[in-house]
Amino acid sequence: MATQETPKHDALVAELKNRFGAKILDVDRSYDDCTLIVDKAGIHDVLAFLKNEHRFDLLLDIAGVDCMNLPKFRERFEVVYMLYSIGDDVRVRLEVPISELDLDVPTATDLWKSANWAEREAFEMFGFNFVGHPCLKRLLTHHEFVGHPLRKDYPIMGGQWCATTSDMTEELNEPR
């Protein structure tokens, strides 16, 4: 997109590396974007730092990735956070490798409320367990669905019939 962002990205990367050191595993600057690969242990601190100190007030999206069929990957899964700062006009992407043996991820709902449904969808599509989420339930597939559809080992034709309509007491009692 805009290359006037590049000096802002440079400053941001330098500051994050300074502060978090080993937690920032890698930096990717292709296509004029700024992508940081962050270790799972430090992701919540990095997110809180970006939100509070650098005014990244808009969490655009949380995506899950199953890297099983890529030629080169760190861990099987990844969670990708896309952040935008309206005041400074800076975009940043954080990618967190998650091993399939330990799918617990700290939730971002205490920082941004937009993480609520985004994490629910990442949970239902890949199986991440967002620790601390107020209501981690299926969102897009029906309540009798078993499995996580977007994983690479889920068959594309694996349709599952649903015979009943769902009860919504949990969503009803979720805090605002």
Next chain:
Amino acid sequence: MGVRNSGYLVGIETKNETGLITTRLDEIVRWGRKNSLWPLPFGTACCAIEFMGVVSSKFDISRFGAELVRFSPRQSDMILVAGTINYKLAPVLKKIYDQIAEPKYVISMGACACSGGFYDNYATVQGIDQIIPVDVFIPGCPPRPEAILHAVMKLQERIDKEPVPKRGVHRRHEVVEKFRDS
């Protein structure tokens, strides 16, 4: 409606030379049914926008008597499934279909409702005829409004051919099966 063998006075009409029109009860009932099909638009996706176009004044569906869209299954006699039905919505569709009173007709509009469309994957039912019996299929993605009008006309032709069931027979489709080849 009217006397089928035109020009000749039959039966009770021979008594009255001024031409009292008689007809069978079936034909009056069929005439009433086909010219006042109140649709229940079960619109989910893009086809629902095309259905809204049919209801608007440019392609008028009220010429066929189908103007009053009633979203309640108790007040309508035709369900027009417009859009993709996925496994989450399938029990809802079946429930709504069961709640419509006989005689009921189903029009399946669009490629997704007829056969799953090009969403051949884990989420989409491959055709609503796996769940409910369908009278008219409309292909297209989305079908043109004229195609929907054509389908309503085809449904009217179909209603013309079916016998009105006698009292005690509840399932229209059983009757249709019985008379299928006649």
Next chain:
Amino acid sequence: MANKIDIKEFVPSEAPPRYSARDFDGDVDPKRDDFDEGLTLPDINTTPMFINIGPTHPATHGTFRVYAQLDGETVEKAGVDVGYLHRGFEKIVEIKQYNQIIPYTDRLNYCSGLTNNVAFCKAVERMMGIEVPPRTIAIRVIIMEIQRIMDHMICCGTNIVDIGALTNFWYFYNARDKLNDVLEALTGARLTYTYTRVGGLAWDLPDGWRENVKAAIKEIPSAIKDVRGLVAKNRIFQDRTRGVGQISGENAINFGWTGPCLRASGVDLDLRKVRPYYGYEDLEFDIPIGSNGDVYDRIIVRIEEMHESLKIIHQMIDRVPDGPINVDDKRVTLPPKQKVHTSMEALINHFKLVIDGVQPPPGRIYDATETPNGELGFYIISDGSGHPYRIKVRPPCFYTMNALKFLVEGGMVADIVAILGGLNVIAGELDR
């Protein structure tokens, strides 16, 4: 002779006094002791009622379900159930080529299909490092702005219908049909256009198309004026929409809102101004910003955006440069048929492009476009083959719907309908 019956025996000595109409002078005070034998209104035993709005309901535009716990007319708690149109977009694109994905993107926000096509092609072109020719850019801008008008017409029309004013829907719909005729002449389809390709467009403009567009957009301002005249100063409309579904700017940003709903809350964020693409920096147009963030502001912001889109179309329609419409790059564009029939390299190029498809280099990209609903983003991961490895769509109405629970609780049942219409939730995009 009948016994004389003294009627006083039948009248209880302490009958409640009968009120006549003259005694009432406004509201009945619920704390009046003699109103109902000592009961006050809060003592009356009510149980909460649970109702289901949707998934098939005339006022929800798209299939989703709102499950509400009501106390009388007030919504105490609400829960939102989506996914009734989940079609597995992100799974099925993993087995398709990039040009085959374009029809799937059409059906995301089906009220403005061309904008999604352009957004997707823009992302893939950026990934491949391709610059489309200036004629393509101009045509893409014009069709995106026409779609913006059409989408806002549907949104405002259906929103106002739900509040109760049916005529406006027909005014907007007829005007929208004229624009739809113009796009049908261009692309051949009425709703799902699939007109762009990676590297350009499917085919060039037909003759006289620009005059058709000019004739069609002459009729739009009068339709907008009719609708605006009917509702903007109408007392009932104002009562139903002012102060309803109010959300402040910071809350909206926290919920991840973008697009006209965010601009109605006072935040100045429009990707066409902040990160201009396709020559928007040279065009003169304004961004309407609301002040209260309620339903009224959302409708008026959309109506004003229609005027701004008309301005853009007027500026661009005479400035479409001549030239090719597909970029001259053999990684994406099919070679012309004469060369395919005569030259071996062109034949092999054609074959590879059809069988293997467009192949972006391995990498990841996130690209966003300002659609009529907000920011539509595509996060594409490519592994170098003709099929994308992963595409994640960032739908704008997913995040506006996320906040519905927040907006609706505490209000009345009839307000749910008004708020839902203003958020412009398109189920195709919400559920993908």
